[in-house]
Amino acid sequence: MALPIRNTIRRHRFDAGEMTQKALAEAVGVTRQTIVAIENAKYAPTLELAFRIAAAFDKPLEEIFIYEP
Template identity: 60%
Template sequence: MTEAALTNSIRTLRFLNGEMTQAELGQRIGVTRQTIAAIEAGKYSPSLEAAFRIADVFGKRVDEVFQRPTPTPPGNAARAATPSSDARTQ
């Protein structure tokens, strides 16, 4: 099983939006209350479409709602794997 890749601010955003319930949010984006609870708890990573719908409900961008804990840019990873590549090209 892949490890949870996303964290999110849904619980905070619900609180800031008039203490919206999980059921209300679920109804607005077309999933069950249990799925909202699972997303908040990091037990389920929603589809891109659902992520956009959640962000739309709060009037935020997707990256303001969902965050990756420790993003590693692909360039950095490749450079770390081949430390002498810069020297070779020079």
């Protein structure tokens, strides 16, 4: 069953100079595997982590994460 939360992390990483998953993970304090799981909608981040990811791209939360019940 797919999570009801989509994200645009991959696109934002590309737009941020092709930022690697590892670089994003280091910027927000998680492992690269966590970023992979979030990008692939296998794992929903905590609210705090979602805000940290959005802040890493200097974007509002709703531009990175989209809730689709």
